[in-house]
Amino acid sequence: MQHRLEEIWMTISVGILVVFMIIIGYQTFALGMGPPSHSETIDPQKVEQIAPFDDPGVKEIAENEYEVVMILQSFGFNPSNIEVPVGAEVHFTMTSKDVTHGFQVPGTNINAMVMPGHIQKISHTFKEPGNYLVICNEYCGIGHQAMSTTITVK
Amino acid sequence: MEQSLRETIHENPKKILGVNSQDAKVSLSYLTVAFVSLLIGGILGLVQGLERAGLIQLPSWLNYYQVLTAHGLLLLVVFTATFSIGYLYANLSHALGGLLPKVRKLAWTGFVLMIIGVAMVVTMIVLNEASVLYTFYPPLAAHPIFYIGLVFVVLGIWACCFGVFINYRHWRKNHPGEVTPILAFFTMGVFVLWFFASLGVTIEVFTLIPWSMGLVETTNVMVARTLFWWFGHTLVNIWYLVAISAWYVFVPRIIGGRHFSDKLIRLVVILVVILNIPGGFHHQIIDPAISQSIKFLHVFMSLSIAVPSLMTAFAMFVVFERTGRRLGGKGLLGWLKKLPWGDVRFLAPMIAMISFIFGGAGGIVNTSNQLNQVIHNTMWVVGHFHITVGVSVVLTFFGICYWLIPHLSKRKLTPKMNKIGIIQTLIWTVGMIIMSGSMHIVGLLGDPRRTSDTTYGGHEAAASWVPFEMLFAVGATLLLIGVIIQVYAVFNMMFFAPKGNTEYPVAEPEDDETPTPMWTERWGLWIVLLLMVVAMAYVVPIVDMLLNAPPGSPPIRTW
Numbered sequence: 153m154q155h156r157l158e159e160i161w162m163t164i165s166v167g168i169l170v171v172f173m174i175i176i177g178y179q180t181f182a183l184g185m186g187p188p189s190h191s192e193t194i195d196p197q198k199v200e201q202i203a204p205f206d207d208p209g210v211k212e213i214a215e216n217e218y219e220v221v222m223i224l225q226s227f228g229f230n231p232s233n234i235e236v237p238v239g240a241e242v243h244f245t246m247t248s249k250d251v252t253h254g255f256q257v258p259g260t261n262i263n264a265m266v267m268p269g270h271i272q273k274i275s276h277t278f279k280e281p282g283n284y285l286v287i288c289n290e291y292c293g294i295g296h297q298a299m300s301t302t303i304t305v306k
Numbered sequence: 307m308e309q310s311l312r313e314t315i316h317e318n319p320k321k322i323l324g325v326n327s328q329d330a331k332v333s334l335s336y337l338t339v340a341f342v343s344l345l346i347g348g349i350l351g352l353v354q355g356l357e358r359a360g361l362i363q364l365p366s367w368l369n370y371y372q373v374l375t376a377h378g379l380l381l382l383v384v385f386t387a388t389f390s391i392g393y394l395y396a397n398l399s400h401a402l403g404g405l406l407p408k409v410r411k412l413a414w415t416g417f418v419l420m421i422i423g424v425a426m427v428v429t430m431i432v433l434n435e436a437s438v439l440y441t442f443y444p445p446l447a448a449h450p451i452f453y454i455g456l457v458f459v460v461l462g463i464w465a466c467c468f469g470v471f472i473n474y475r476h477w478r479k480n481h482p483g484e485v486t487p488i489l490a491f492f493t494m495g496v497f498v499l500w501f502f503a504s505l506g507v508t509i510e511v512f513t514l515i516p517w518s519m520g521l522v523e524t525t526n527v528m529v530a531r532t533l534f535w536w537f538g539h540t541l542v543n544i545w546y547l548v549a550i551s552a553w554y555v556f557v558p559r560i561i562g563g564r565h566f567s568d569k570l571i572r573l574v575v576i577l578v579v580i581l582n583i584p585g586g587f588h589h590q591i592i593d594p595a596i597s598q599s600i601k602f603l604h605v606f607m608s609l610s611i612a613v614p615s616l617m618t619a620f621a622m623f624v625v626f627e628r629t630g631r632r633l634g635g636k637g638l639l640g641w642l643k644k645l646p647w648g649d650v651r652f653l654a655p656m657i658a659m660i661s662f663i664f665g666g667a668g669g670i671v672n673t674s675n676q677l678n679q680v681i682h683n684t685m686w687v688v689g690h691f692h693i694t695v696g697v698s699v700v701l702t703f704f705g706i707c708y709w710l711i712p713h714l715s716k717r718k719l720t721p722k723m724n725k726i727g728i729i730q731t732l733i734w735t736v737g738m739i740i741m742s743g744s745m746h747i748v749g750l751l752g753d754p755r756r757t758s759d760t761t762y763g764g765h766e767a768a769a770s771w772v773p774f775e776m777l778f779a780v781g782a783t784l785l786l787i788g789v790i791i792q793v794y795a796v797f798n799m800m801f802f803a804p805k806g807n808t809e810y811p812v813a814e815p816e817d818d819e820t821p822t823p824m825w826t827e828r829w830g831l832w833i834v835l836l837l838m839v840v841a842m843a844y845v846v847p848i849v850d851m852l853l854n855a856p857p858g859s860p861p862i863r864t865w
Contacts, residue, residue: 158620165616169609176605176674186598187591187675193856226864250862252443252527254683258752258767263592263679267527268445269856270594285767289683289754291439293446293864294369297759 188264188274196268199223199249210234217241224266225249227295229286235304236278243275254289257303265290278305329399330714332413334800336392337711339421340385341796347380348789355741355782357758359775370758371437371865376428378440382541382695383459384424389703390548391416391466394493396710397551398470400810401487402477409469416465423458426451437865439756441538442514444530447861450518453511460504460511470497478827485822488568489812492551494829495575499544499582502836506536506583517861524858528595528851535586536844543582543611545695547575549702550618552655556706557622558813560651563629565813566621572826574621577614580835584843585611588673592682595854600847601675607843608673615666622659650727651719651811654705657735658698665694668746683756685774686749689742696785697738701731704792709808711799718806719799726795734788741781748774 180186199205204221209231211219218240223230225248236242246255248268255274256263264274278284288299350373356362357370364370395413399405405413429451430436436448474494477486486494510533516522554574558565565571587604590596630641646652668690671677681687708727712719753760753771760775762768 158617158624161620162613162616166613169612172670172674173606173609176676177602180598180602180675185676187601187679188594189596189598189601190594191597191854193595193854195857196859197857251446251864252531254754256683256752256754261676261679263682265590265593265682267531267594268859269527272594283765285762285765287754287757287762289757290443291371291756294371294437295864296371297757300762300765302765 188272190271190273192271193269194247194271196247196249199247204245205247210236213243217243219243219245222246222255223249224253224255224288226251226253226293227288227299229288229299229301232301233304234301235306238281238305239277239279240305241275241277243273245271245273247271251292252290253292253299254287256287256289257284258287259284263289278303281305326399326404328410329395329405332405332410332417333392333396333399334711334714335417336388336395337707337714337796338800339417340389340392341793343380343384343388344789345793347377347385348786350374350377350380352782352786355779358760359779360759360761360772361779369434369437369865371439371756372431372434374756375437375439376431379427379431382440384420386541386545386695386699387459387463388420390496390545391463393703393706393710394470394496394548394551395466396714397489398473398493400812401489401493402473405469406473406476409473412465412469412472416462416469418462419458419465420462423455423460423462426455426458430455434865441534443534444514444517444525444527445859445862447514447518447863450515453515453518456511457508457515460508463500463504467497467501470494483824485568485572485824485827488555488565488571489551491572491826492547492555492575495579496544496547496551498829498833498836499540499547499579502833502840503537503540503544503583506533507538509533510537520861524860526851526855527859528593528855529848531593532587532590532844532848532851535589536583536840537586539586539589540583542691542695543578543585545699546615547578549655549658549699550574552702552706553618553622553659555813556709556811557652557655558625558629559811560649560709561626561629561645562633563625563813564816566625568815568819568822569826570617570621572822574614574617576826576832577617578611579832580839581607581610581614583836583840584608585673587843587847588678591673591675591678595851596847597850598675604843605673605675607839609670612666612670615662619659619663648724648728650724650731651705651708653728654708654731655702657731658701658705661693661697661701661738665690665698669694681749683754684749685745685753685755688755689745689749692738692742692745696742697735701734704730704734707792707796707799709811711796712803712806712808713810715800715803716805716807717799717803718808720803723795723799723803726791730788730791730795733784733791737781737784737788739781741778741785744774744777744781 194202205223208221208223213219218236246266248266253266255266260276262274262276264272266272282305284303286301286303353373357364430449436452438446438448470493510530517525554571584607588608591601627641630644633644635641635644708719748771760768
């Protein structure tokens with residue numbers, strides 16, 4: 153009796169884990185919802201001399217599609233206080249000049265680690281207008297709590 | 307002779323450890339350090355809670371990140387390691403009929419090494435030379451003495467590992483054809499995992515020492531981070547394995563029942579040991595430089611750890627129901643009423659187990675690609691490990707104290723102390739529900755972890771977090787009260803409780819249990835499998851990180 157119950161319990165629970173894996177896999181590989189995993193590298197001590205980071209800023213790359221080239225450093229974002237139109241698809245291309253930082257926009261799914269030596273990319277379509285808070289969510293030093301900026305969507 | 311020793315172990319367990327007061331001294335010393343660190347770490351925890359809520363302002367000579375570094379290291383490394391060693395060495399001594407003299411010497415060596423290491427680490431933190439937090443991610447560079455201190459701590463743990471391996475092997479040699487006592491088996495599992503877990507971080511620290519001294523110019527931050535999490539998350543499962551040893555072996559005895567199938571228990575230990583190390587990768591799900599397919603493989607590897615946990619959940623409830631029914635419980639849930647809820651030795655680990663249902667579910671969220679992206683580095687994660695480590699593990703440890711410490715100090719658990727323990731358990735539970743609950747919710751709203759002040763110039767997104775942060779402070783206050791009661795109880799039972807004998811409550815197997823097969827003792831094979839799983843998980847990403855490495859990072863101090 154107990155043996156049988158245990159088999160049922162383990163089959164159902166392992167089955168749930170398998171279904172879970174299938175959903176995650178489908179979302180990652182079929183729907184393109186996988187986590188930010190960009191693989192390009194860069195010399196962390198020469199960030200400002202290397203394209204595209206020699207010219208950080210917001211660039212319109214297609215109709216209603218923007219690239220934001222951004223450098224993170226203790227304790228700020230360059231560019232900061234950016235503006236994009238409502239409904240625009242925004243691609244962030246980021247790296248760090250010094251230590252490890254995080255790039256998070258509360259209220260959205262934007263959340264990525266930005267590490268020195270590595271270029272990280274994440275995209276998001278801002279569908280609602282508003283003033284979005286941008287924060288560094290990885291401890292980066294004594295002024296970490298001050299490392300924030302905003303994205304204004306109009 | 308062997309047979310009679312075995313009988314003594316089974317029939318009159320309290321004689322064994324009671325005889326050997328030298329082993330009790332080892333355990334009591336480790337436990338003393340554990341609860342002193344708990345007290346200091348707990349006070350630092352409240353300080354953070356109050357500053358985060360904006361209720362206090364730290365003086366200029368002490369900053370939030372120093373406090374956070376010390377809180378993390380004292381509780382996550384020092385408290386858990388010293389408690390586990392004290393408890394497991396007592397189990398080993400009890401189960402194997404005393405420690406070998408050279409093993410006892412190794413345990414003392416480990417003790418001294420760890421004290422030296424912790425002293426170095428804490429000094430650097432206090433001097434504000436190492437505000438790098440528990441994870442010390444480079445290129446944040448602490449003072450070299452901080453890293454050297456960490457090496458001493460690891461060496462101390464290794465001394466204890468080798469002690470266990472030697473004693474275990476010695477017993478096996480003298481008992482051919484027998485499986486080791488279940489407590490020794492658990493101890494072996496924990497220390498094997500500890501040894502292999504610490505390899506990654508040891509390599510990392512050895513590369514950071516010359517770098518922090520300026521002898522090497524740059525370091526590979528991605529590899530360092532990966533090696534850290536090889537250790538960092540395995541540590542979590544080391545605590546978990548220590549906690550379930552008490553659930554499987556002592557809790558059934560405390561409620562007046564028998565333990566679950568010996569073979570299944572060993573299978574759980576083996577699975578936890580083999581499957582564990584790759585779990586650390588889910589801390590890097592939103593990192594650059596690791597491909598999505600590798601990340602997907604690691605979702606699978608992390609989720610596989612849930613399998614032995616699900617087996618444990620089943621086993622424990624079978625034991626509870628069976629025991630409750632034997633004691634006269636009727637109906638679908640009547641057996642629940644027959645459990646000794648008024649006994650702290652049961653209540654504390656029982657709440658620990660129940661909280662693991664929530665902790666485990668939260669863990670599945672953390673390990674899944676897309677869900678992880680929502681909660682990564684938010685307060686959700688802090689809430690998660692306060693419910694897993696802070697309740698499932700720590701409340702089990704607290705519950706163990708009420709029989710282990712009186713046993714070791716040859717004293718008694720009085721009804722009054724039991725009542726204090728019950729009150730402590732309830733305060734702790736309520737404190738954690740408030741604190742961890744509010745952390746989970748506010749994490750979903752985006753509140754970041756590891757940040758001294760999250761007002762962000764009064765931005766409206768940040769303003770919505772404030773009420774929850776007030777609740778952190780309320781929960782943290784209750785928890786510090788809980789820490790103080792627990793530390794009082796521990797030292798009272800160590801030095802002042804009435805003299806007497808306390809049982810070492812080891813559960814027996816059911817009468818009709820089939821003998822445990824000898825293949826469970828093939829530790830060589832388990833270690834080979836462990837290494838194969840580690841190789842599957844780590845070879846591809848680490849080789850990739852090394853071959854495609856960017857120019858490294860110099861040491862940077864930003865505090």
